Amino acid sequence: DSGVTQTPKHLITATGQRVTLRCSPRSGDLSVYWYQQSLDQGLQFLIQYYNGEERAKGNILERFSAQQFPDLHSELNLSSLELGDSALYFCASSAGLWGSGELFFGEGSRLTVL
Amino acid sequence: GENVEQHPSTLSVQEGDSAVIKCTYSDSASNYFPWYKQELGKRPQLIIDIRSNVGEKKDQRIAVTLNKTAKHFSLHITETQPEDSAVYFCAASTGNQFYFGTGTSLTVIP
Numbered sequence: 001d002s003g004v005t006q007t008p009k010h011l012i013t014a015t016g017q018r019v020t021l022r023c024s025p026r027s028g029d030l031s032v033y034w035y036q037q038s039l040d041q042g043l044q045f046l047i048q049y050y051n052g053e054e055r056a057k058g059n060i061l062e063r064f065s066a067q068q069f070p071d072l073h074s075e076l077n078l079s080s081l082e083l084g085d086s087a088l089y090f091c092a093s094s095a096g097l098w099g100s101g102e103l104f105f106g107e108g109s110r111l112t113v114l
Numbered sequence: 115g116e117n118v119e120q121h122p123s124t125l126s127v128q129e130g131d132s133a134v135i136k137c138t139y140s141d142s143a144s145n146y147f148p149w150y151k152q153e154l155g156k157r158p159q160l161i162i163d164i165r166s167n168v169g170e171k172k173d174q175r176i177a178v179t180l181n182k183t184a185k186h187f188s189l190h191i192t193e194t195q196p197e198d199s200a201v202y203f204c205a206a207s208t209g210n211q212f213y214f215g216t217g218t219s220l221t222v223i224p
Contacts, residue, residue: 002157002159033211033212041216041217042203042215042217043158043203043217045211045212045213045214048211055210055211056210058211090157090158101146102148102160103148103158103160103212105150105157105158105159106157107156107157108157
């Protein structure tokens with residue numbers, strides 16, 4: 001158990017819909033990262049938050065948005081969903097701001113868009 | 115930004131043999147290089163990491179080497195076992211964020 005909690009574990013929805021994925025980082029970790037992993041693909045970095053502020057942005061679509069709340073949990077919002085958005089979405093947390101320590105991944109949220 | 119390339123994409127070895135996975139990076143400012151193992155349907159987990167001030171690090175059957183001049187680093191697994199079968203990801207970090215390679219699917223044949 002990494003200490004990172006993601007909900008829901010599985011989600012099936014239709015094209016055009018909107019979903020919210022939730023992540024609770026490890027206790028004490030201030031950084032939260034979101035990654036997208038499509039079938040047989042690598043880990044595509046989406047966005048990073050540190051202590052409530054956006055710190056880095058990767059290949060995140062404009063239809064996607066995220067935020068980190070004062071209690072440090074984070075939400076990834078995916079809207080106007082397309083078939084190609086079907087993927088495993090991982091949240092990861094780390095203690096510090098800078099990427100020089102271990103990333104702890106959650107179990108992932110598997111999104112299926114039909 | 116940083117670009118991490120990983121080879122091979124798939125690798126099959128006989129149980130007991132060694133496996134080597136190689137990664138190259140582009141940004142000379144990268145200073146932290148972790149390796150993650152992802153078993154089927156599971157989350158990635160850190161198995162070993164190395165910092166830029168170290169050339170080699172070993173942990174039991176797993177070792178990582180770093181060549182800063184050539185900007186490449188490698189994962190070495192000796193005496194492979196079936197439970198080593200997984201996807202392995204290398205990553206490089208400049209300190210701002212992690213850049214992952216595309217992964218290597220390792221199959222250890224009993």
